[in-house]
Amino acid sequence: MIQIRNVDFQIHGNPILHDISTSIPKGQLTALIGPNGAGKSTLLKLIARLEKLQSGSVRIDGLDLSATPTEKLALVMAVLSQHTHVSSRLRLCELVGFGRWPHHHGRPSAHDRAEITRALELFDLTALADRFLDEVSGGQAQRAFLAMTFAQATDWLLLDEPLNNLDMAHARALMRHLAGLVRDQGKSITVVVHEINYAAAWADHVIAMKDGRILAEGPPADVLTEPLLSRLYDVPVAVGTHQGRPLILHHV
């Protein structure tokens, strides 16, 4: 479980997060939703120790974020940030290989190599393994970064808008895949998603944020309701049901 206690955060004096206290359940797919500027990515970055905590505390499986060495945290959680532009000319297999670095620090074992192969297979990249990052499409590169995160073999995965650059089919496949990892391998995954129906369709737990505060949290059926979503986005929405999951309609 990730426990977040009294976290405030500001950038140049502008408050981004106000006294956030919540917990993210273990063994579930958690979706962070909310309008632009709600503080979702900031919260994720704080948990991922990409931004330094200004106040409050974060504990991940009992480890205090500010007291645990960063190398150790890399064995507990893997992070995919937004804006992953890389100027190095790397092959996909080399990029994915860096996911194993926290485990071997420069001396990869046979086990590490096997994990890399597995991650490439899992994200359907085996055929592209020897291609350079600048020779594949944006979606393929995005999958390579996901595979690298996966290769880190951590209990926790934190993904900031992983559906960027993915078309409908690949986005669906990825969400399905993440749900599968949670179900079959007991992973805990937290994603920031913009398209709310992906949260509706695949998440086990939803945290809705607005203006740096948590508006609601709980199972999708409880959070993704007409009054709450209309308040969250300041847009009237209708919520239907499709194959037993909520379906949010906001067409015109």
Place this chain on the structure above:
Amino acid sequence: MIRPLPVMLAILLSLFVTSLTIGAAQVSLRAAGSDAWAALVLMESRLPRTLAVVLTGAALAVAGTVMQQIVRNKFVGPDTTGTSESAGLGLLLMTILAPDSPVWVRMLVASLTALAGSAAFILLIRRLPAREVMLVPVAGIILSGVIGAVVTFIAWRYDLVQYVGTWLAAGGSSGIIAGRYETLWVAGAAAIAAWFAADRFAILGLGDNVAKGLGLDPAPVMRLGLMVVSVVSALVVVTVGMIPFVGLVVPNIVSRIMGDDLRRSIPVVATAGAALVSACDIIGRLVIYPYEVPVGLIMGIVGSVIFLILLYRPTRPST
């Protein structure tokens, strides 16, 4: 598939031997065993010079790779980021303030000012608009110009313009004899240190967030990189003068051929850098034989042409 490293090593070796046999004095390698004079020329002049050129090329090329990783931009090198000029500034200050200080003290001070110059460059480009990839090298070249202007001004005040000219204009290795080049081994050692940390530099090149996510603190890696670049630049400037473009074009060419798996590519980068500078040095010695054109001048022409080709040849073969 052709393995790049053995090929480059073979090319370097042939250039090395060629370099030993060329010069104003006619010396045969075979005669060196029996002829004391030939042996003297070889051991005291030719070999030191050739080694100096090889070490310079290898160290500068590796420093360029490191610089490109920490700046995350393919179009920079130690000579286009104010590093070399800053080293020259430190050296000039030592010449004026403490002319009797031993060589190692001067080298140390030059390395420290080079470090300060590179750090200033890093701070500068962090404030540049993020998407302006091409403006990073422009900012670096202009910063070099500004620091160069300071050096020129001080040199003018103390009547040292000629002296400074040998560092900041085209570098040459014609005066290198035994006893005058050995500090370059330190530059070589710095390049080897960079090789040992190859993985860390590669991860740093993926971005701070990725590095942190993998449990690697970017700050110390950045510091190590800046130290490698600064030490190499300072020692090269002090010993042979400015050799432009090596650190810029060699890593780019190697990257195009074999990618940026640094652990594998750094030895190739070093060999290729050594070969390129050796070739330019040989050209410089032959073109107006028995006179010499400084190797830095040849590199200025060859390097800028290669750079322009790199700039206009798209990376993507096809999509």
Place this chain on the structure above:
Amino acid sequence: MSQIAPTTRLIALLALLLAVVSALWVWQGLPDNGRAFILNLRLTKLVGLITVGAAVAVSTVLFQTVAANRVLTPSIMGFDALYMLMQTVLVIVLGTTAYVTLPASGKFLTEVGVLCALAILLFGTLLGKGARDIGRTILTGVILGILFRSADSFLGQLLDPDTFATVQSTQIASFNTIDADLLPWAVGISLAAIALAIRLGPQLDVLALGRNTAVPLGLRHSALVIGALALVGVLVSVSTALVGPVTFFGLIVAGLTHGLAGTARHRILLPVAALIAATILVAGQFLFERALGLGGTLAVVIEFAGGLFFIHLLLKGRVR
């Protein structure tokens, strides 16, 4: 008082300022002995400084208009390095003796002509299409400058390895030594070029909007680009022949001009730029030569200040 347009007042003010510093330059501390000789020397230098200032200023503003960009200047794009390279190549092609026996005027006019042709050829292709990737264009220019300078030194060494020092000395700008033989020609040519540029003013105003706006407005874009680049070539030849390369001076002047003039009309911009540049050079040379006793270093100080100004422009994102 209120009838006078602010821009006219600005031009009058700048002209007055230039007159004051010029008077100060000519008469300050004039000795009684050899009065005529020193007066002549000072007047020559004054005319030289004003010519160089005007040439650099007008060529920079013109070039920025062609590039539709406020950071590019002819010097940053390697224009003056090209001039020096061409000079060396001419020596090689014509042979040293033939070159030396040529009259100064003929030599100079040939150089101006060749530089114009090269400028149109090179920068016309580089900038003509509207230079989509402006960062790459700047980088190309900077690298071309390095290439031209290296090639120039290289050829200089081939000519005569012993005179490397002399070749190098021409690569450093100095406002101290102005070639008096060239001066009448330089003044005449630059006056003509500046007059022509001012005449083209209204069309240049449209050109500055960029190709995609200018062409739909019915401007003969390519012809004007070629014409403007030719004028830039002439003016760069003048300033480089007189004092050598000054990389960042034009950038400072153009920056100040756009800030002060408060208009995009070239009939105002060009004279304002010329006056500002001439005033800075005369006042700067006065300060450095007479007050500080550092006659040779004005160019270095301008490079320093100009480089910092350029970095400032980069940081503020004023590149586009």
